[in-house]
Amino acid sequence: MKNYAAYLLEDFAGDDDFRDWVHGDRRKEDFWRNFLKQYPEKAEVMQRAEQIIRASHVAEEALRGIEIRREVDRFLETANQAHRSDTSRFHLRRWLAAAAVLLVTLLAGWQLFLRDKNVISKNNNTLLTAPRLVQTANDTEAPIRVALADGSVVVLSPKSSIGYPSEFKGAERKVYLKGEAVFSVTRSSRPFMVCTGDMVTKVLGTRFVVRAFEQDKKISVQVQSGKVSVYSTKQVASANVRERSGVILTANQAAIFEKEQNLVSKTLVANPVPITKDSKVANHEYDEVSLPVILRELEKGYGIAIQFDEESFRKCRITANLSNETLFEKLDLLCKTVSASYEIVDGQITIAGPGCH
């Protein structure tokens, strides 16, 4: 307790609590009121100290909120640019070396992000040393680039944010996404994991997009090419098994994660794109070609398994010019020709029909 009873003018003026009280801080109101009652002889010197503090006021600078906002944005932009050119320069070659190109789209609920983080922390003995996450949010109208410590680069879409450690430690590289982002992941023996709510997308090093906006109830992962595994963290936490249940997605496959049911199922992306630049897929004229041959070509071209009864379709001869159609249009056309139909089951295409004789 300070000896206020012996306080002189400079002591009151030099006292932080007294100053704050004069400045309108009411937390010490009772204290000073009681003090005055107890030491009425101090009233005059306190009044003087108060007058000095009030007279020491300085008019504020005219500064609009938008001016401040502009300056903060300017800082963030410049700092990000400096950071970006530092990292991207050195890792560009590694991108080019990455063999697979993935496109993963996650449509996910994000509110479970925190819970997911907890699950991971609990299962992790390095909780105390776990690096703190850096949060970067994109409040702008255009995508922004975020460089990660391992050289990976994230292009973060508007209204999205990502959490990542300032340095990747441990066996895995984990990031937490809310919204949409394109990841260019450097190859490494340590898997790169994108956590979105209760679902994790795991890759070894590739390029893909993750989308996980809060309002969506389903998570869907779409893979353009390459290999990605998708699994639910809920199962990991409860079953405590090494083997994680989930799906492995390859080219043009998609996974749908129903949050409420905690189920991951496999399907295909809305519009599969060829994984090779092979002209056979892009544009091909078939003249009396056996259907299985065409289907195998499509299978190869799009990297999607097509299941059918080889025996019954072998005799079906097709004459067609397949070029700009989408994969599904091509399948429609082929199936119509032989009175067959196709289904998408578990990320594959199944064709059923009477066949040809």
Added chain:
Amino acid sequence: MKKRPAGIDEKHLWQEYRAGNILALGNIMQSLYPDLFHWGMRLYGEREFVKDCIQEVFLNLWKLHGTIGEVENVKGYLLMVLKSHMLRELSDKNQMLQACIDDDYTFAVEFSADSQMIEEEHEIYQFRTLEKVLNSLPQRQKELIYLRFYQNLSFEQIASVMNLGRQSAYNLFQKSLNSLRKNWPVVVLLSLLFGV
């Protein structure tokens, strides 16, 4: 007065910034900008120059995020950093030696009691007298009074911002108060807090 209590938020944000969160540093900039700008304008009254200096200070801080240490009072620290940055910039600008400007910079402040707070007419005279004394104090004393009552710094922080020992800062403060005491207006002042 609009003064906020000491920045607990800033201290927390500072930790996040040290861990590599640039947005935390952005938040610090946003919340302390008015104080930093006000301070900068006292040292050199050119808006764009002050804004550029604040930019450079924060860009430098961002570069240091991995190595910079804990800071007891973020605002006090930033006022100190901004001042030394500005003085360096100004010495470059004016082709002056650093040592020269360190003791010879100008500090432009005009003390003027918030007139909205003065209710009684006769008080106006009292305040004008006090303001006159305050404004006639030597520059270093004005700077100290400003840091003390506008920026709400502790003597610890004032000492580091003014590059003084804590005791020297307090002695300088006492000197200012003695000047005020000598020139005290004769009429008894009425006060808001004491409700006379």
